Amino acid sequence: MMLRRIALIALLGLAAPLSATTPSVHEHTLDNGLKVIVKEDHRAPVVVSQVWYKVGSSYEHNGITGVSHVLEHMMFQGTKTHPPGEFSRIIASHGGRENAFTSRDYTAYFQQLEKDRLEVSFELEADRMRNLALNDEFFQKERRVVMEERRLRTEDNPQALTAERFNAVAYLTSPYRNPVIGWMEDLQRLTLQDLQSWYESWYAPNNATLVVVGDVRPDEVFALAQKHFGVLERRPVPAVAPPLEVEQRGLARLTVKVPAELPYLIMGYKTPVLKTAGETWEPYALEVLAGILDGGASARFARELVRGQQVAAGAGAGYNLYARGDGLFTLSGTPAQGRTMEELEQALREQVRRVREEPVTAAELERVKAQVVAGNVYERDSLFYQAMQIGILETVGLDWRVADEYVDRVKAVTAEQVQQVARKYLKDESLTVAVLDPLPLDPNKPRPMPNNGGDHVR
Amino acid sequence: MYGRSFLGCRRSAGGGLRLLWLLIFLIPLADVQATPDIQHWTTENGARVYFVQAPELPMVDVRVVFDAGSARDAGKAGLAQLTSAVLPDGAGDLSADEIAERFENVGARFGASAGRDMATVSLRSLTDPKLLQPALETFALILTRPAFAPADFERNRNQMLVAVRHGQQSPGYLAEKAFFAGLYGDHPYGSPPGGTEETLQAITREDVLNFYKRYYVARNAVVAIVGDLDRRAAERLVQTVVGGLPKGEAPPPLPEVEDLAEAREVEVPHPSAQSHVRIGQIGMARHDPQYFALYVGNHILGGSGLVSRLNDEIRERRGLSYSVYSYFYPMQRKGPFLMGLQTSTEQAEEAVRLLQAQLERFVTQGPTPEELAAAKKNITGGFALRIDSNGKIVDYLSVIGFYGLPLDYLDRFVERIEAVTLEDVRAAFKRHLEPERNLTVIVGRGAVQAREAGGGAGVGTSSVSQ
Numbered sequence: 001m002m003l004r005r006i007a008l009i010a011l012l013g014l015a016a017p018l019s020a021t022t023p024s025v026h027e028h029t030l031d032n033g034l035k036v037i038v039k040e041d042h043r044a045p046v047v048v049s050q051v052w053y054k055v056g057s058s059y060e061h062n063g064i065t066g067v068s069h070v071l072e073h074m075m076f077q078g079t080k081t082h083p084p085g086e087f088s089r090i091i092a093s094h095g096g097r098e099n100a101f102t103s104r105d106y107t108a109y110f111q112q113l114e115k116d117r118l119e120v121s122f123e124l125e126a127d128r129m130r131n132l133a134l135n136d137e138f139f140q141k142e143r144r145v146v147m148e149e150r151r152l153r154t155e156d157n158p159q160a161l162t163a164e165r166f167n168a169v170a171y172l173t174s175p176y177r178n179p180v181i182g183w184m185e186d187l188q189r190l191t192l193q194d195l196q197s198w199y200e201s202w203y204a205p206n207n208a209t210l211v212v213v214g215d216v217r218p219d220e221v222f223a224l225a226q227k228h229f230g231v232l233e234r235r236p237v238p239a240v241a242p243p244l245e246v247e248q249r250g251l252a253r254l255t256v257k258v259p260a261e262l263p264y265l266i267m268g269y270k271t272p273v274l275k276t277a278g279e280t281w282e283p284y285a286l287e288v289l290a291g292i293l294d295g296g297a298s299a300r301f302a303r304e305l306v307r308g309q310q311v312a313a314g315a316g317a318g319y320n321l322y323a324r325g326d327g328l329f330t331l332s333g334t335p336a337q338g339r340t341m342e343e344l345e346q347a348l349r350e351q352v353r354r355v356r357e358e359p360v361t362a363a364e365l366e367r368v369k370a371q372v373v374a375g376n377v378y379e380r381d382s383l384f385y386q387a388m389q390i391g392i393l394e395t396v397g398l399d400w401r402v403a404d405e406y407v408d409r410v411k412a413v414t415a416e417q418v419q420q421v422a423r424k425y426l427k428d429e430s431l432t433v434a435v436l437d438p439l440p441l442d443p444n445k446p447r448p449m450p451n452n453g454g455d456h457v458r
Numbered sequence: 459m460y461g462r463s464f465l466g467c468r469r470s471a472g473g474g475l476r477l478l479w480l481l482i483f484l485i486p487l488a489d490v491q492a493t494p495d496i497q498h499w500t501t502e503n504g505a506r507v508y509f510v511q512a513p514e515l516p517m518v519d520v521r522v523v524f525d526a527g528s529a530r531d532a533g534k535a536g537l538a539q540l541t542s543a544v545l546p547d548g549a550g551d552l553s554a555d556e557i558a559e560r561f562e563n564v565g566a567r568f569g570a571s572a573g574r575d576m577a578t579v580s581l582r583s584l585t586d587p588k589l590l591q592p593a594l595e596t597f598a599l600i601l602t603r604p605a606f607a608p609a610d611f612e613r614n615r616n617q618m619l620v621a622v623r624h625g626q627q628s629p630g631y632l633a634e635k636a637f638f639a640g641l642y643g644d645h646p647y648g649s650p651p652g653g654t655e656e657t658l659q660a661i662t663r664e665d666v667l668n669f670y671k672r673y674y675v676a677r678n679a680v681v682a683i684v685g686d687l688d689r690r691a692a693e694r695l696v697q698t699v700v701g702g703l704p705k706g707e708a709p710p711p712l713p714e715v716e717d718l719a720e721a722r723e724v725e726v727p728h729p730s731a732q733s734h735v736r737i738g739q740i741g742m743a744r745h746d747p748q749y750f751a752l753y754v755g756n757h758i759l760g761g762s763g764l765v766s767r768l769n770d771e772i773r774e775r776r777g778l779s780y781s782v783y784s785y786f787y788p789m790q791r792k793g794p795f796l797m798g799l800q801t802s803t804e805q806a807e808e809a810v811r812l813l814q815a816q817l818e819r820f821v822t823q824g825p826t827p828e829e830l831a832a833a834k835k836n837i838t839g840g841f842a843l844r845i846d847s848n849g850k851i852v853d854y855l856s857v858i859g860f861y862g863l864p865l866d867y868l869d870r871f872v873e874r875i876e877a878v879t880l881e882d883v884r885a886a887f888k889r890h891l892e893p894e895r896n897l898t899v900i901v902g903r904g905a906v907q908a909r910e911a912g913g914g915a916g917v918g919t920s921s922v923s924q
Contacts, residue, residue: 043514043515043846043847044842044845046842046843046846076764084774085770085774088763089765092764092765092835092836093835093836095835095836095838095839095840095841095843096836096839096840097840097843099764112840112843113843114839114840114841114843115842117839140777141774142777143777145777145779146780148732148780148800148801148802149780151731151732151802152732152780152781155732156629156730156731156732157628158627259729260627261626261627262627296561296562296567297546297554297558298558298562298563302558303555303558306613306617307554310613313617313620313621314617314620334620336616336617337616337620363559366563367563370563370565373565374517374564374565374566374567374583375565377515377517377584378517378567381847382847383847441626441627441728
C-alpha cells in the first residue's frame with residue numbers, strides 16, 4: 001500500500017514538466033474564414049491532414065436523415081476536374097492513406113502522408129470543397145453501397161440495432177435521436193437534389209477547419225493553405241439552432257426484438273456536455289464518474305459486476321463531454337452465463353444508488369486521475385488522435401485549447417463533486433432503458449438456453 | 459525514434475532504368491527512409507529480445523510473445539485464449555483485483571491475448587522509474603507465478619462461453635469460423651481460437667496450467683520493447699520481466715498444411731439481411747521466398763482499400779458491397795489467401811461469380827505494368843507511415859522476432875518491394891493459387907431458403923448448421 005501511494009504522488013507530480021514539452025500549436029484564419037490549426041510533431045517524417053466541416057446528422061431534418069454521410073461518400077465520386085475515384089488514386093500514388101468519417105456533429109476527411117506530400121492533399125481537398133460534380137448514376141450506385149453499409153453495421157448487428165432504437169426513444173426532441181447513417185426508409189427517398197443543396201449549404205471555407213499535425217513548419221503550412229484554399233469564396237451558411245432536448249418526465253423503457261443469441265441492456269441518463277453545462281466542472285466530474293465505474297480492470301464494473309457478483313459477462317459506462325448538445329450517461333451490459341436481465345439491471349441500478357449515496361473513495365479517485373495523466377502521454381503516440389481531438393473541439397464549437405485543460409480539470413475533481421453529479425443527473429425521471437429480447441436465430445430450432453435470454457423486463 | 463541518429467540504413471539503388479526511376483521519385487525521400495535501429499540479444503535463459511530506443515515520449519511498450527496461440531490447442535479449442543484470459547486474474551499472493559489496481563494506480567495498461575500463432579502479453583507504462591518499476595514487477599509476477607485459481611478459471615470460461623454465443627449472432631464471425639474449418643479440417647489452424655461450447659466445457663484448470671507450463675517458457679519467448687530507455691535500462695527491464703521464466707523448450711514445428719483436393723462450397727444458414735462471403739484457399743507461410751511478390755500482387759487485387767481491382771469491380775462499378783477485400787494471412791505454416799465481402803442475399807450469387815472471375819483473371823494474366831507501378835509507389839511512398847509510432851514499431855518487432863525475420867527487414871523493405879517485377883507477381887500467383895480449387899463460404903438466408911426448399915444447393919455443397 002505504501003509503495004502505491006509513493007507511486008501515485010510521483011505520477012501526479014509528473015504532469016507539469018510534461019505539459020511544458022507539449023508540442024506547440026499554431027492557428028491562423030484565412031480571409032475566407034477557413035481556420036487552419038497546425039500542431040508540430042517531429043517524431044517521424046509524416047503528416048496527417050484533416051478537413052472538418054461543421055455538419056453532421058444533428059443538422060439534418062426529418063426525411064433526409066443520413067444525407068451528411070451519403071454526401072461524404074459522394075465526395076469521392078468526382079469533381080469538375082477529377083473523375084470519380086481519381087482522388088483516391090492520386091493519394092495512393094503518393095503513398096498516402098485516406099478516408100473520411102461522419103458523426104452527429106461533424107463530417108471530416110483525412111489523408112496521412114509522408115511530410116513532403118502535404119500539398120497533394122491540400123490541392124485535392126480545396127478542389128472538392130468547391131467543385132464537387134454530383135451525378136445521378138454515381139449517386140444511385142453509392143446509395144446502394146451505403147445501404148449495404150447500414151445492413152452491415154446496424155441491421156445485422158443486434159446490439160447496434162438496439163442502440164439505434166434506444167437513441168430514438170431516449171432523445172425526445174434532439175436530432176441525436178436519428179442514426180448518423182440515416183434510417184433505411186430515408187436513404188431510399190433521398191434525392192440528388194437533397195445532396196446538391198446539402199453540399200451548397202455547408203461546404204464552404206468559413207464552415208470548415210483544416211487541422212494538420214506532423215513534421216511540418218506552421219508558416220509553410222499556412223502558406224500552402226493560402227495558396228490552395230485561399231482562392232475559395234466565403235459563402236453564407238444556414239443558421240441552425242443547436243440540438244435541443246426537452247426535459248424528460250419519467251422513466252422510458254423499450255424492448256427490441258430481433259434474431260439474436262444474447263440479450264443486451266442499455267440504460268441512459270440525460271446529462272449536459274461541456275458546451276451546455278451551467279457549471280464547467282460538471283462534465284469533468286461525469287468523466288471521472290465514468291472512470292470510477294468502467295475505467296479499466298480495477299474499476300467497479302469489472303471488479304464487482306464481472307468478477308465479484310459475476311452478474312455481467314461485460315458491462316460498460318459511457319459519457320462524451322465534447323458535443324454540440326446535451327447527451328447521455330450510459331450504462332450497458334450482457335448478463336453472465338446463467339444470470340438474468342433482471343439481475344443485471346438490478347446490479348447496475350445498485351451501482352447508481354451507491355454513487356449517489358456514498359462518495360467514491362480517495363484511492364479510486366486517485367486511480368482515475370493517474371490513468372488520465374498517463375493516457376495524456378500515450379495519446380501522443382498517435383498523430384491521428386491528436387488531430388482528431390483538435391478537430392472535434394473546434395467543430396462542436398469549443399476551442400482546441402480546451403484539450404490542454406483536460407488533465408488539470410480532471411485532477412481538480414473532488415469526491416463530493418462526483419457524488420453531486422451522480423445525484424443531479426443519474427435519476428429515474430430522466431432514465432431510458434432498452435432491452436434486446438432475442439428471437440431465435442433459427443426459427444426451426446429452440447433457443448439453446450431459454451432461461452438465459454428470454455427475460456422480459458417491463 | 460527514427461530521428462537523425464538512425465540514418466545508417468538506406469536503400470541501395472538498383473541498376474538501369476530502375477535507377478532513373480529512383481532518381482526521379484525516391485531520392486528526395488532519402489532521409490525519410492530512416493528506419494529504427496533494432497538492438498537484439500538473447501537472455502541467459504533463452505528469450506530473444508528486440509529493442510528500439512525511442513526517447514521522444516516518456517513511455518515504454520513491452521510485448522512478450524510466445525508460440526502459444528490456438529494452433530497449440532491440441533484438440534482443446536479455446537485453451538490458448540482461456541489461458542491468456544485467466545493469466546492476469548491472480549498471481550503470487552495477489553488477487554485479480556489487486557493486480558488490476560497495481561497497474562492502474564500507476565497508469566499502466568496491461569493486455570493478454572492469443573491468435574492462431576502467437577500468445578501476446580503486453581504492457582504500456584510511463585518510464586518514470588517510480589511508476590515503471592511497480593508495473594514491471596506486477597507484469598513479471600503474472601508471467602512467472604500465475605495462480606489460475608479454480609474460481610478465476612471458471613469465471614473466465616463462462617465469459618468465453620458467452621463470447622461464443624455472441625459469435626453465433628455475427629455473420630462475419632460465422633463466415634470466418636466456417637472458412638478456417640473448411641480449409642484446414644483437422645490441422646491446428648482449423649480450430650476456432652475462441653473455442654466452441656463443447657470444447658470449452660471439456661477444458662479443465664489442469665489443462666490451462668499444463669498449457670502455461672509447457673509454452674510460457676523463455677526459449678519459446680520473444681520480448682519486444684520500444685520506449686524511452688537506454689540499453690542498460692532495457693536489459694534490466696528484460697531481466698525483471700522474463701528473468702524468472704524457466705528455460706523450457708520451444709515446441710516442435712506445427713504439421714505441414716495440405717491443399718484442398720477440390721473446390722468446395724459451404725453454406726451456413728443465418729437470418730441476416732446480408733450474405734457474408736469468403737472465397738479462398740491455402741496461401742503462404744511467413745517465410746515464403748515469394749512473400750513480396752504475393753504481397754504486392756494482392757495489394758493490386760484486393761489489398762489497397764479504395765483503389766484495388768476488387769473494390770473497383772464490386773463497389774465502385776456495381777455498388778454491391780460496402781467492404782470488399784483480399785489478403786494473404788501468412789503464418790508459421792501456410793496461412794490462407796482469401797477474398798471477402800458482404801452483400802444483400804439476392805446479390806450474393808452475382809458477387810461470388812465476380813470474385814471468382816476476378817481471381818481467375820488475375821492469376822492468368824497478372825497485373826498491368828501501370829498497376830504494378832502504382833502499387834509500388836503506394837507501398838514505398840507510404841513506408842514512413844508504417845513506422846511512425848511506438849505502437850506500430852513494437853508490432854513490427856514482435857513479428858520480426860516471432861517469425862525470425864532478418865534484423866534488416868525494415869531497412870530493406872522498400873528495396874524488396876521495388877525489386878518485384880510483373881513476372882514475379884504472375885509466377886508467384888500461378889504457383890500459389892489455383893482458382894478452380896477454391897473454398898467458398900456463404901453465410902446467410904440463401905442457405906436457409908435452399909434448405910427449406912428441400913434441395914441441396916448443388917454438387918459438392920454441404921450445409922453447416924450453427
